Amino acid sequence: MKPVREEAASFARRTIAIMKEQGMIEEPKTSEEQLAEEALEYAIGVVRAKADGTRDRLNAASLVLSYTKQKPVAKSEVAVTAAEDFLENLAQEHTDS
Incomplete structure (x- = not known):
């Protein structure tokens, strides 16, 4: 059995x-880029290794996710756009009356 x-x-x-x-x-x-790939590979290994501390594993998981998953910017942009549209419509209604 491997360690x-x-x-x-x-x-x-x-x-x-x-x-x-x-x-x-x-x-x-x-x-x-090779060094970045090695760092990512190491971080994946830390996440996978149950022997490392929880804090180290969480930090490594955060690092892996930050480089492999896109942050939900689109959702924020949609929410901001919807809020801006709402405020614009509200201001337009107020001006029209």
């Missing part, structure tokens, strides 16, 4: 490969 960290590292390598296949991340072209 937890080895299994987590293996999982992280497979996850990076899948992310590349699905176009979630690109093949690194520069040394800086």
Whole structure:
């Protein structure tokens, strides 16, 4: 049986490969991009390794999500637009009366 960290590292390598296949991340072209990919792979391993502390795992999970999932900006923009439209309509009604 493999140690937890080895299994987590293996999982992280497979996850990076899948992310590349699905176009979630690109093949690194520069040394800086290679370092970023290694950091992401390490963070995935930390999330997966049950032996690490909870705080470390949460920080790593946050890092992974921030680089792999788009933040829900669209929802905020829709809410702001809806609020702006509402206020504009309200001001227009007030002006018309």
